[in-house]
Amino acid sequence: MAASPWRVTVIALAAALTAWVWILAGALFALRWNAIERPGPPIKEVFPYGELRIGIDASYPPFAVATSDGLFGLDVDLGAALAERIGIPVRFVNMGFDGLYDSLRADQVDIVISALRVDPARLGDVHYTTSYFNAGLVLVSDNALIETMPDMSGYALAYEFGSDADIQAKRWLRRIQPFATRPYETPGIALDAARVGEADAALTDIVSARLYLRQHPDWGAHYTPITDEWYAIASRIDKWILWETVERALQMLIQDGTLETIIDRWL
Amino acid sequence: MMNGLNTLWKTLFPHWRWYLRGGLVSIILVALAPAPPRAVLEAQQTVETTKSQVCVHTRLIDEVFEWKIQRSLQMVREMGADTIVEFFPWAYAEPGDGIYSWDSFDRIVRHARNQGLHIIARMGLVPFWARDDIAEQSTTLNYLPEDSFSDFADFVAVFAARYAGVIDHIIIWNEPNLSFEWGYRPVDPEGYVRLLQAIYAPAHAANPNVVILAAPLAPTLEPPGSPHGLNDLLYLQALYDAGAAAFFDALAVHTYGFTEPPEAEPGDTVLNFRRAELLHSVMVAYGDTAKPVYITESGWNDNPRWTKAVRPSERAAYTVNSYRWAEENWPWADKLCTWVLRYPANTGTYPDNFTLITPDFEPKPVYNALQEYARGWEGSDALWLPAPGE
Numbered sequence: 082m083a084a085s086p087w088r089v090t091v092i093a094l095a096a097a098l099t100a101w102v103w104i105l106a107g108a109l110f111a112l113r114w115n116a117i118e119r120p121g122p123p124i125k126e127v128f129p130y131g132e133l134r135i136g137i138d139a140s141y142p143p144f145a146v147a148t149s150d151g152l153f154g155l156d157v158d159l160g161a162a163l164a165e166r167i168g169i170p171v172r173f174v175n176m177g178f179d180g181l182y183d184s185l186r187a188d189q190v191d192i193v194i195s196a197l198r199v200d201p202a203r204l205g206d207v208h209y210t211t212s213y214f215n216a217g218l219v220l221v222s223d224n225a226l227i228e229t230m231p232d233m234s235g236y237a238l239a240y241e242f243g244s245d246a247d248i249q250a251k252r253w254l255r256r257i258q259p260f261a262t263r264p265y266e267t268p269g270i271a272l273d274a275a276r277v278g279e280a281d282a283a284l285t286d287i288v289s290a291r292l293y294l295r296q297h298p299d300w301g302a303h304y305t306p307i308t309d310e311w312y313a314i315a316s317r318i319d320k321w322i323l324w325e326t327v328e329r330a331l332q333m334l335i336q337d338g339t340l341e342t343i344i345d346r347w348l
Numbered sequence: 349m350m351n352g353l354n355t356l357w358k359t360l361f362p363h364w365r366w367y368l369r370g371g372l373v374s375i376i377l378v379a380l381a382p383a384p385p386r387a388v389l390e391a392q393q394t395v396e397t398t399k400s401q402v403c404v405h406t407r408l409i410d411e412v413f414e415w416k417i418q419r420s421l422q423m424v425r426e427m428g429a430d431t432i433v434e435f436f437p438w439a440y441a442e443p444g445d446g447i448y449s450w451d452s453f454d455r456i457v458r459h460a461r462n463q464g465l466h467i468i469a470r471m472g473l474v475p476f477w478a479r480d481d482i483a484e485q486s487t488t489l490n491y492l493p494e495d496s497f498s499d500f501a502d503f504v505a506v507f508a509a510r511y512a513g514v515i516d517h518i519i520i521w522n523e524p525n526l527s528f529e530w531g532y533r534p535v536d537p538e539g540y541v542r543l544l545q546a547i548y549a550p551a552h553a554a555n556p557n558v559v560i561l562a563a564p565l566a567p568t569l570e571p572p573g574s575p576h577g578l579n580d581l582l583y584l585q586a587l588y589d590a591g592a593a594a595f596f597d598a599l600a601v602h603t604y605g606f607t608e609p610p611e612a613e614p615g616d617t618v619l620n621f622r623r624a625e626l627l628h629s630v631m632v633a634y635g636d637t638a639k640p641v642y643i644t645e646s647g648w649n650d651n652p653r654w655t656k657a658v659r660p661s662e663r664a665a666y667t668v669n670s671y672r673w674a675e676e677n678w679p680w681a682d683k684l685c686t687w688v689l690r691y692p693a694n695t696g697t698y699p700d701n702f703t704l705i706t707p708d709f710e711p712k713p714v715y716n717a718l719q720e721y722a723r724g725w726e727g728s729d730a731l732w733l734p735a736p737g738e
Contacts, residue, residue: 089356140655141698176576178699180528183488187532198696216696241652242732243660243712245694251710263733266661268652270735277736289652310696 124169127323128191133164133171136190138178143288143347144196147175155347156194159213162339163194163314166330182207185317192327193315203315208324210331212311213340218246219290219304221275222282228305234258239271239280246271246284249308269293276300286310291348387414387459394464397428398724401674403468403685404704405433405645408456409440411692417456419709420690421463427704427715428722431466433519433644433685437473438503439489445477445499450510457514468561468644468683469511470519470600471504474531491531494539501546509554517559519600519644520547523566525583527576535578537586544595562592564600564644565627567619581616581626588634598682601627602645606656610670621646621670628680641680645687646670647702650714654698664717671721686718 125131137156139147145154152173164171174190181197184190185207196216199209226232230253240246242264250262263280265271268289275283276297283290290304314331316324334340361367404424408417424432440452460467473489478496480487492500508518523529524540544562551558565580572578578586603624605612614622628641649656650663658666667686674684690705704715711719713731720726 086355086359089352089359093356093360142653142655146655176528177526178697180526183490183528183532186486186488187491187528188486189532196697200695202693241660243706243710245706248706248708248710264731265735266732267659273736274733279736312696 121326122322124167124326127326128167128169130191131169133160133167133169133192134190135160135164135171135173136181136184136193136195137173137175138181138195139173139175141196143292155214155343156196158343158346159334159340160192160194162334162343163327163330166333167326182315185315188317191316191320191323196312197315199311199313206318207315208318208321209313209315210324210328211335212313213331213335214312214344215306216287216310216312217306217308218249218284219287220282220284220307221272221290221294221302221304223275223300223302224281227282230307231257233260233282235260236281237261237263237279239263239265239274239283241265241268241271241285244268245286245308250284276302288348295348387418387455389458389462392464393422393425393462395425395428395430397430397722399428399671399675399722400430401671401681401684402427402429402718402722403431403433403683404429404689405685405687406689407435407691409435409437409452414455414459416692418459418462420705421459421465423705423709423711423715424465424689425463427719429718430464431468431683431685432460432689433468433470434460435473436469436471436507437489438471438478438500439473439475441507442475442503444475448506453511457511461514466517467515468517468519468642468685469507469515470522470644471507472521474500488528488531490529491533492543494542497543497546500543501550504547505550505554508551508558512555512557516555516557517561517598517642518551519561519563519642520544520596521563523602524563525565525568525570525578525580529566534575535583537578537583537592538590541587541590541592541595544592548595559597560595561598561600561642561644562587562596564602567602567604567623569617569619580623581630584627584630585634588630588636593634593636596639598640598642599627599631600642600644601681603627603643604646604687605648605658605666605670607658609662609666610673621666621673624678624681628678640682641678642682643674643684646684647686647688648714649698649701651698651701654701657698657701660713664714667714668717668721671718 137145139145139152143154144156145152152175157173160173161171176184181193181195182203185193220230227236234257238250238260240250247264263274265274268285271283271285272293274280284307294302314327316327406420408420411417434456436453441450442448474492478499479491480493504518525535527533527535530536548560551560565583566577567580568577569579570577572582601624603621605621606619608620610621612620612622614620614626624643631639648658648663648666650660651657671684674681686704688702690703691707693707694700705711
């Protein structure tokens with residue numbers, strides 16, 4: 082017996098309605114479930130060695146540097162602050178940059194904090210936290226009319242020869258009205274050129290810019306970000322709870338201003 | 349029954365013709381999408397150089413686009429280097445036991461040959477099936493259990509046979525004197541000798557002209573018992589003590605200048621460019637004088653903040669002078685290869701400052717300096733302006 086069209090329509094509508102109700106209920110449940118504050122597993126389970134083991138390449142000031150008195154730097158302070166917030170001791174494992182990701186895989190460390198840029202190619206192996214620092218390029222100038230790269234038309238731009246700034250300058254030359262390019266040997270010399278008037282602005286990485294501005298407080302220059310290089314903390318992808326614990330601690334450091342204080346201490 | 353299905357179909361999909369048309373348009377749009385840039389082989393090229401020692405380490409294996417491989421190798425040739433060192437990961441070519449996939453290797457070899465370049469192949473990176481049960485123990489891609497030495501030896505032999513006459517120099521492993529390069533286990537010179545032994549005869553049987561290079565060691569001062577690694581001089585002595593001499597034809601060496609110029613005196617407690625001389629002294633001390641040395645990594649870094657870096661101008665001068673030093677003083681060094689031509693993408697930190705060209709193929713000062721040296725050109729104009737006040 083052939084089914085009448087209205088009967089089929091009613092059945093289909095009923096099925097669709099039922100499915101929607103279930104989907105809606107599921108979504109509401111998921112939202113509610115996520116909102117419930119639950120105690121995490123005991124710290125001993127998350128950190129079975131009883132400490133936060135941090136992989137770090139301490140050869141890259143001001144993020145980390147090794148001296149006879151120990152390790153110092155922005156990343157070191159951040160790691161110590163995270164451990165304190167989590168409530169466990171910290172241990173830094175100093176190693177070469179090449180070994181950092183492998184040390185996670187081999188369970189030699191719990192996390193890596195080492196001026197580590199978020200690398201999309203590694204997202205299958207590691208989790209990254211929220212970025213704690215943007216190490217991209219900035220445009221530094223004491224000219225109030227220069228805020229962004231399009232403002233550079235008709236002016237002179239200083240930068241380090243062969244650097245990312247050099248590449249960015251050439252890209253912008255293809256996009257906007259011409260500006261004069263002034264390559265120098267180092268970012269510091271490029272900033273010198275902008276300060277003494279040989280150039281109207283300098284394009285450098287933010288670390289060089291901030292350190293330079295600290296050394297020259299009388300120079301009334303401002304800077305604006307031009308590119309992004311996000312530094313973040315890496316953990317193993319199969320250690321979800323560990324990542325969540327570290328991420329939560331990092332968020333606390335961001336919200337209470339501790340992270341900003343640490344950055345200001347070093348830059 | 350059929351009527352019922354027909355009615356259901358029309359009720360649920362009253363606009364099925366439009367869906368069909370939409371699908372067809374999608375297929376046409378996909379077909380019309382621009383193809384990725386092609387990398388057509390050029391007429392056979394030859395390298396113009398006045399310095400046969402000049403060589404560069406490339407990192408092409410992880411490059412996605414074939415045209416970028418071609419462009420990289422063109423720039424090697426244009427620089428005046430006739431040889432590259434390239435990584436050929438076992439895990440890429442043998443994803444399953446006895447199952448081979450050569451495409452990524454072949455495209456590098458094809459373009460290198462087209463540019464007239466020789467290849468020194470570095471082998472390593474263990475496929476998951478050759479490691480211990482990774483569900484029980486998390487291991488790195490540098491973890492090669494002794495049970496799998498024969499698997500690796502089989503692969504090297506297959507590789508040697510496949511590329512015989514094209515790739516006749518094969519480096520076995522990388523820096524085994526570092527714990528992380530040995531799969532985050534304590535370093536084991538005797539174990540590495542057993543690996544060489546497993547590989548040597550099958551590789552020569554597969555390609556009688558093959559030159560097996562013992563792994564380059566990481567320049568390090570780590571003392572015996574260190575969890576990180578072992579001093580390269582001590583490790584090399586341990587290799588000879590374990591009978592390694594019979595199982596390699598040449599020694600690969602890594603030597604970096606760090607903050608010192610190439611002429612700086614070497615010493616047991618110093619890491620600098622001339623540490624290669626100390627490694628060669630170990631070879632001589634063990635009577636292994638006839639074997640050549642291939643310096644497969646060398647160079648300086650010009651990151652503005654890395655503690656082991658120099659300024660860009662120093663980097664360019666030191667690099668060229670290191671070739672002069674090797675040419676005049678190291679007759680035992682067949683090749684001096686600079687690390688590294690280019691990365692597919694920047695790392696965002698100091699390793700980027702080892703490259704000779706940017707990911708966008710912009711040559712750095714050190715590339716230009718090496719090119720002038722290798723091709724015998726006169727020095728060009730200054731590449732950057734003098735500092736204010738100079």
